Amino acid sequence: MAELLSFRSLYASDERHAILAGLTLHVDRGETVAIVGESGCGKTMSIGALLDILPDDVSITAGSIAFDGEDVLSCRGKERKARLYSRIGFVPQNTSDSLYPLMTVSEVMTDAYMHNHPDAGRRQARERAAMLLSSLGIEDAGRVLSLYPFQLSGGMKQRINIAAALMDDIDLLVADEPTSALDIHIRRQIEALYASLSGREGLAMLVVSHDLGFVHSIADRVYVMYAGRIIEEGMRDEIFSDPVHPYTKALIELSTMKTRDRAHDLPELGRLASAVDRESPACAFLPRCCCRRESCAVSVGYACLSDTHLVRCVL
């Protein structure tokens, strides 16, 4: 498959800390890729770097991001940049606040579309919005289009955000924690929705999540991120059935455990991943690793377990 998106040794930092420490990953056309990891590991920042929505105090210090062969970070010119971003759809983490509260769903969905397609009229944009809402399982799309965001449920907002992201003919859908803060019923609906989207021809997805159950149900490939870099990557079954890195193992184990057992069995994973020195050549997971060796404090290398399964660990 042809490569659509790639991050190459991307470094980003705020005034005090490194946030991304040599992030390297790629997404091929039509595939669904997930980045998993704890809160604070840099997942959302990697999306921010791609979409140019990093916080004010965070800047990219080295590396590159390429989308369909074009260097995203050095992309100059408003029109060129807008054309590039019109091929990427984004569903944010907090869908409650992501729809502009003073506009109807119709206005929210059609405004950007009409700017990206100057020859499309309001009616055409509205028809496309209604069609997309219907295709995502929303009944009575015409009525929903005339509602304001405060009149919508959490699940409905999720769907509308997805539909808004699909308004343009996009090649890549980026979703940040799509299942966070959803109850189990809506979570299943959204999971099914993403599973159906992952089958759409030509549409690649980059999903950031700490919900491993969700990732397992939709991803083709998985990147495990820790302290601003990828520590293990592989096809979904390689990661879930045959994890190698102690951190990946712990994450998977943690996701399958009942809540009441977690505090006793894996207390070290409760610590923030952001507390480590991300710029050190040593293994960033070293202070929390149950199987550490002396060499891990000096440097750490990659091991190729198959063509697709790589791990940043000497074990």
Next chain:
Amino acid sequence: MGKYIAKRILSSLAVMAIVSLVAFAALELIPGNAALVAAGTEGSSSAVASLSAEFGLDRGFGERLLLYYRNILSFDFGISSYFGENVSTLIGQRLGVTFSLAFFSILLAFIFSVVLGSAAALGKGRFLDIFSRTVVQIFSSMPSFWLSLVFLIIFSSMLHLVDVGDYVSPAVSITGYISSIILPVIVLAIGETGPLLRLVRASMLRVRNEDWYRIGKVRGIPRIRLMTAYALRYALPGPLTLAGSELAKLLGGTAIVESIFALPGLGRLFLTAVEMRDIPLVGGIVIFVSFLVVLMNLLTDLSLFLSNPAMRKAGGMGL
């Protein structure tokens, strides 16, 4: 929606009733009355008694209060003891000047604050942001009487750009009108810019961190449209509320500037009324300005309510 508007209007009417009651009580409590002032120090007791009867001051408290409210409802605040004219007429003659000063100074301050505050928030930490914060500091620390004198010296005495002391009605000459109010408008606007600019900047900084703002950028909404149709619309209710209440405050607070620039406004009329112990005029102005303040606040609230779909649909709950 109608229920909220009716409720809001009723509460404003109640505030007006209470304010006028307080004004009545205050005028009753101060030593002397309108008849004594009108009769003068040489006035005989029969003249005072006759004037008291004319003004209705010889009646009982309850009757006077009822008469007072009846007069207010018919906009009859009595006859000025100093000018010998109807108080409503005097207020009407001066209102245009004060309203012009208050309205245009708030408009000027609002436009300046929105433009500079938005630009400062967009370029946080850059030149415009530092410049705007400096402007806030400088503007906030300059008293209006001092600034008025400085402006008079520079623009009138030294540069001869404007004539001071001859107020020209807009009906007579637009350029003369502008020339007669431009300096006091700028002085008042400078005083209002500090808090407005600070609030606009803070509101716009908050907006920049809103998810819908960042997503609007990603979805390709042009920056100008994102700033005007989205960000400003979302961020402005706070500054608009402040501007509305400041406008109401200015309607009763331009006395010093009017005096320095010799403008025949309500503020100057009020100073004269106090100086001459013109009780009907003082009472009339106090009540009229209080009503204007309540009215301005009501209009601000209603316009914000009508511009916000969530509030409209919720019928103003939580306001």
